[in-house]
Amino acid sequence: MIAVSNLRKTFLSGDEQVQALRGVDLEIEKGECTFIVGPSGSGKSTLLYLMAALDRPTSGSISIDGCELTEMKEVEQDAFRRAKIGFVFQQFNLIPNLDAVGNVLLPFIPTGIDEVLVARAKFLLQQVGLGHRMGHRPSRLSGGQQQRVAIARALVKEPVVLLADEPTGNLDRNGGDEIFEILREQQRSRGLTLVVVTHDRRFIQDRDHVIEIQDGKIATSEDGLFDREPIVYNPA
Amino acid sequence: MWRFAWQNLITRPTRTMLATLGLTIPILAILGLFSLTNGIRALMGNTLARMNGLMIMRENSPAPVFSDLPASMVEDLRKIKGSRIVAPEVWKISPPLEGKNLLAKAAGRLFTRKGPERFSGLAETIMLEGQSLPEHLNLKSGVYEQGLLPPERGGGRFLRMEDIGQPNVLISSKIARDYPGADGKPKKVGDTLLVGGKPFHIIGIYETGSFLIDGTIVMEITAARKLLGIDPETVSTFYIEPDSSTEIGLLAERIRVAVDGVQAQSMSQFNVQVGNIMGRLDLFLLLTVGLALLVGGVGIANTMLMSAMERIVEFGVMRANGWTRRDVLGLVTAESALLGLLSGVFASVLAFGSITALNVMLARVQLKLGLTPLLIATCISVAVAIAVIAGLYPAWRASRMTPMDAIRNEAS
Ligand SMILES: Nc1ncnc2c1ncn2[C@@H]1O[C@H](COP(=O)(O)OP(=O)(O)OP(=O)(O)O)[C@@H](O)[C@H]1O
Ligand SMILES: [Mg+2]
Numbered sequence: 305m306i307a308v309s310n311l312r313k314t315f316l317s318g319d320e321q322v323q324a325l326r327g328v329d330l331e332i333e334k335g336e337c338t339f340i341v342g343p344s345g346s347g348k349s350t351l352l353y354l355m356a357a358l359d360r361p362t363s364g365s366i367s368i369d370g371c372e373l374t375e376m377k378e379v380e381q382d383a384f385r386r387a388k389i390g391f392v393f394q395q396f397n398l399i400p401n402l403d404a405v406g407n408v409l410l411p412f413i414p415t416g417i418d419e420v421l422v423a424r425a426k427f428l429l430q431q432v433g434l435g436h437r438m439g440h441r442p443s444r445l446s447g448g449q450q451q452r453v454a455i456a457r458a459l460v461k462e463p464v465v466l467l468a469d470e471p472t473g474n475l476d477r478n479g480g481d482e483i484f485e486i487l488r489e490q491q492r493s494r495g496l497t498l499v500v501v502t503h504d505r506r507f508i509q510d511r512d513h514v515i516e517i518q519d520g521k522i523a524t525s526e527d528g529l530f531d532r533e534p535i536v537y538n539p540a
Numbered sequence: 541m542w543r544f545a546w547q548n549l550i551t552r553p554t555r556t557m558l559a560t561l562g563l564t565i566p567i568l569a570i571l572g573l574f575s576l577t578n579g580i581r582a583l584m585g586n587t588l589a590r591m592n593g594l595m596i597m598r599e600n601s602p603a604p605v606f607s608d609l610p611a612s613m614v615e616d617l618r619k620i621k622g623s624r625i626v627a628p629e630v631w632k633i634s635p636p637l638e639g640k641n642l643l644a645k646a647a648g649r650l651f652t653r654k655g656p657e658r659f660s661g662l663a664e665t666i667m668l669e670g671q672s673l674p675e676h677l678n679l680k681s682g683v684y685e686q687g688l689l690p691p692e693r694g695g696g697r698f699l700r701m702e703d704i705g706q707p708n709v710l711i712s713s714k715i716a717r718d719y720p721g722a723d724g725k726p727k728k729v730g731d732t733l734l735v736g737g738k739p740f741h742i743i744g745i746y747e748t749g750s751f752l753i754d755g756t757i758v759m760e761i762t763a764a765r766k767l768l769g770i771d772p773e774t775v776s777t778f779y780i781e782p783d784s785s786t787e788i789g790l791l792a793e794r795i796r797v798a799v800d801g802v803q804a805q806s807m808s809q810f811n812v813q814v815g816n817i818m819g820r821l822d823l824f825l826l827l828t829v830g831l832a833l834l835v836g837g838v839g840i841a842n843t844m845l846m847s848a849m850e851r852i853v854e855f856g857v858m859r860a861n862g863w864t865r866r867d868v869l870g871l872v873t874a875e876s877a878l879l880g881l882l883s884g885v886f887a888s889v890l891a892f893g894s895i896t897a898l899n900v901m902l903a904r905v906q907l908k909l910g911l912t913p914l915l916i917a918t919c920i921s922v923a924v925a926i927a928v929i930a931g932l933y934p935a936w937r938a939s940r941m942t943p944m945d946a947i948r949n950e951a952s
Contacts (some may be wrong), residue, residue, distance in 0.1 A: 358860055359944035379864055386862020397857045397947070398929065402546045413544055414867040457861065 305334035305497050306465065311364035313350050315451065318481035320477040324350040325361070326520040328340040331512070332499065334464075337491055339508050340501045351517065352469050356389050357381040369464055370456065386411055390458030390496075392468040396450040398457075404429055405438050408456045421460070426454035432486050448479035455486055459494075466491065468500045472507075480504065541867075545874035549882075555843055556879065562839030563883035566832030567923050571891035571915060573825045580687040589814040592681050594792055596806045600801075604631035604777045605667060609802065611775050620794050622786030627675035631776040632768050634666040635736030636918070639721050666715065668735070668757045670764025673701055673713055680779055684710055684758050687746035696729035696744035703743070703760045704908055709733060710744040712754040731755075732804030736767055780804075820833070836883070843931035844876050855938050856946025868939040876931025877924050884923030888916045 689695030
């Protein structure tokens with residue numbers, strides 16, 4: 305389903321070259337739930353963004369659902385994102401000028417919005433428990449509620465892949481639990497391929513796959529990281 | 541898309557208003573100035589189209605009141621083939637009327653009258669024309685005679701041969717209003733008008749509808765000479781009408797060849813000249829206003845740039861949701877276009893309101909500012925075009941980054 309091979313990404317930061325990814329290989333099967341963990345700055349977000357075609361790798365290849373992202377033109381990537389990839393951010397990243405329904409429908413503003421889409425958006429908001437907040441702007445929603453709108457926005461496209469970059473990073477413990485409940489529920493019912501970057505290992509269940517990244521590379525068991533105690537995330 | 545663009549504008553009403561105003565003011569200026577030149581042009585056309593003749597003036601004199609020619613020239617002019625009538629005229633700026641110095645009166649009005657009346661004094665220069673009756677009575681294009689008010693409105697009569705040497709005058713209805721009798725009512729036929737301290741008998745009241753002509757007191761030429769102290773050997777101008785088979789331009793050409801030191805201007809030529817001046821005025825206005833437009837455009841560019849830079853992350857999020865670079869470009873451009881449209885419509889409404897009000901005030905001088913639908917449409921299009929151009933750079937900046945750079949823009 306998702307196949308990444310020898311993926312490298314080098315950023316230019318002034319004169320300095322930062323190697324965020326230095327040869328990542330991985331495979332993720334359709335319908336699986338995969339966690340990417342690793343220390344801060346190890347390249348987790350970069351990997352996830354590249355899988356969403358939000359930037360181009362320096363070298364290597366990414367194939368999703370049989371499509372090679374690196375070979376696509378920019379507009380093809382845009383269309384691919386609209387059709388197949390849902391993305392959830394740590395910062396929620398809702399559009400302040402749009403209400404909840406408007407935010408969910410954001411992907412379709414350029415192509416036109418019809419009643420079918422509106423109905424789908426409203427249904428999704430109900431599913432994530434926001435049936436009573438559809439007309440609210442983000443500023444009048446709590447963090448957890450905003451993230452639920454963001455999940456609905458990622459799902460409205462009926463994607464095959466759902467990518468989430470620390471979706472609970474800005475939420476408290478309860479809020480984080482609720483978000484994961486929703487993510488798992490949606491993943492199961494839709495047969496989504498779910499990839500989540502997280503610092504918080506308590507969400508990881510037995511059947512899940514875990515990919516550990518360290519310093520831009522997949523960590524092997526020799527690094528000893530797999531056996532480490534789960535980090536309990538505890539926001540201030 | 542347009543609705544979204546509109547929402548983005550109204551969430552920052554102050555900023556939107558300021559940017560709009562920056563463009564509204566120059567657009568308003570354009571509308572005002574062009575409708576003024578439209579109005580003046582129309583007025584000139586009305587006036588001069590009435591006169592199918594040539595005005596002979598001394599070379600290089602800007603107006604009849606500054607021209608002087610020997611009276612004997614009439615013989616030379618009559619000999620020219622194609623001239624039907626050569627009518628001598630004297631022209632001067634009128635001496636004080638009703639004992640009031642005209643300039644003092646204009647200044648006085650500024651302080652004593654209210655509203656539009658205050659300024660009317662400045663717009664009027666009253667001229668005095670003395671006509672040589674044997675010739676003028678035979679003109680086909682006698683504007684004053686044709687402009688006499690109908691009898692029921694007290695129009696009176698035009699000059700006759702027996703008025704030679706008599707202190708009889710025709711005045712316009714405007715002069716009649718501006719110099720009312722002791723009872724405060726406009727002067728009527730039969731009343732007396734003091735011109736340069738001397739009493740003149742009003743025999744007729746005319747109204748041509750053109751403020752250039754309606755500021756003239758008309759009398760017989762010998763009476764005018766006596767009043768103004770002009771000797772019989774001097775005239776100001778000759779008015780020449782061609783015979784029916786002669787084209788007016790040809791006659792003008794013949795006069796230029798045959799007589800030295802004069803200029804022969806057909807009224808239509810005069811019109812063209814006025815048109816040229818107005819054209820140059822338009823150009824000048826266009827340059828001035830162009831500068832103002834540039835400033836307005838820069839204001840919009842600045843606003844759009846600010847708002848685009850603030851929303852870099854949002855644009856990245858839109859890209860992450862399948863928006864193309866072009867979609868983002870389109871959104872920002874739509875916002876600028878709406879700003880422009882808002883400015884244009886706002887300016888048009890303001891212009892329409894104030895010009896309608898001004899026209900009521902200016903009715904006295906028959907100047908009607910011409911705000912045409914074409915002018916409005918042009919101005920709105922110009923406003924939109926300028927705003928779109930001003931928004932291009934911010935739009936380009938907004939769409940340039942990769943989605944990842946855009947999204948991490950603020951987070952990092
Ligand atoms: N635009 C950029 N320019 C320069 N360096 C960058 C850029 N983006 C990321 N990096 C660097 O790439 C490395 C990987 O960053 P990344 O955000 O992928 O890490 P991460 O694993 O998601 O960290 P965190 O857990 O803190 O979110 C870091 O060293 C970061 O400083
Ligand atoms: Mg990260």
